[in-house]
Amino acid sequence: MEKEQITIEKDVIEIGKRVIRIEASAVAELEKRIDENFSKIVELILNSKGRVIVTGIGKSGIIARKIVATMNSTGTPALYLHPVDAIHGDLGVVRKEDVVICISKSGDTVEVLRLIPIFKRIGVPIISMVGNLNSQLARLSDYVLNVAVKEEACPYNLAPTSSTTATLAMGDALAIALLEKRNFTKENFALFHPGGNLGKRLLLKVEELMVSGNEVPKVHTSTPMKETIIEMTSKRLGATCVIDDNGKLVGIITDGDLRRLLHRTENVFSLTAGEVMTKNPKTIKKDALAVTALQQMETYNITQLVVIDDEKIPIGMIHIHDLVKAGLSSSEIDNETEQ
Incomplete structure (x- = not known):
């Protein structure tokens, strides 16, 4: 029984590896097909004043939706059009300034072919992503992207596996080529993903999280330590800014400074803020x-930063707890996010 179980496990492992090999080979073959034709298609979409309308049915329809999602999130407006819904009124979304991409493994999908005459009447350029260059769809299209595969990963060569993976990869190639030609930045990407971690990393500013106004703890250099401690305690940030006669930041006193001070002297209340403060905070x-604030805190092993204006006047304070509460964490820190 144990030998039989081992045999089954080996068979399953080999099946999984075979599928990956077949699909990886199918994707690798696509590299040879990225040529001037591909470049012309990218230029066509770049110069279009409309959207990319992607259509397909069944598994091809699922891949079409994913390509649309990728394009939308990388700066190329796109829309999925279901072929059946299209002939029942949804064709109204297609405009002459759009570009259409039709996806079909066989290139003879009836539901898609029925749309071609209407697309031509509207005047939109038609790009097909097909697995058969001799198909009707390929012949009727203005541009063709060859996504043919030698074999499906399915042992009967029936279930769309390698073909859908290859089509998806070609769609990604288009989307990323468009992204780079548009000079689409991480900040642009974040604008379309404000709720995700990337959006928080690239959009959230210090001023949105900092304590400001009267909530910012401040004392003058001449302030006695008793009053300084009261200021720190009342504002509950674990620190206070120390300013000079012009209101400019000259130092900071933290809870840690107070603990270290108590180890050095018992005459804490005989001192002033200026005598205790850490200079150049x-x-x-x-x-x-x-995220840059969080990075600085991690780098210098501190829990708060003073927010200053161009005149070095403290206008706020940001604490590490506020950053964590906002959903940022040290694991998200990355040198690329530095300003």
């Missing part, structure tokens, strides 16, 4: 990214 500007 770490600061940040309000328009800096919140």
Whole structure:
């Protein structure tokens, strides 16, 4: 029984590996087909003033939806059009300034072919992604992307596996080529993903999380330590800014400074803020990214930063707890997010 179980496991493992090999080979073959024709299609879409309308049915329809999603999130407006719904009124979304991509493994999908005469009447350029260059769809299209595969990963060569993977990869190639030609940045990407981690990393600014106004703890260099401690306690940020006669930041006193001070002297209340403060504290500007603030805190092993304006006047304070509460974490820090 144990030998039989081992045999079954080996068979399953080999099946899984075979599928990956077949699909990887199908995708690798596509590289040879990225040529001037591909470049012309990218230029066509770039110069279009409309959207990319992608259509397909069955498994091809699922791949079409994914290509649309990728294009939309990378700066190329796109829309999925179901072939059956299209002939029942949804063709109204197609405009002459759009570009159409039709997906079909055989190139003879009846539901898709029925749309071609209407697309031509509207005047939209037609790109087909097909697995058969001699098909009707290929012949009727203005541009053709060859996504043919030698074999499906299915042992009966029936279930769309390698073919759908290859089509998806070609769609990704188009989307990323368009992204780069548009000079689409991480910040642009984040604008379309404001709820995700990337959006938080690239959009959230310090001023959106900092404490400001009267909530910012401040004391003058001449302030006695008793009053300084009261200020720190009342504002509950674990620190206070220390300013000079012009209101400019000259230092900071933290809870840690107080603990270290108690180890050195018992005459804490005989001192002033200026005598206790740490000079030249770490600061940040309000328009800096919140993730940059978190990075500085991690780098210098501190829990707060003073937010200053161009005159070095403290206008806010940001604490690590505010950053964590906003959904940022040290695992998301990355040098590329530095300003």
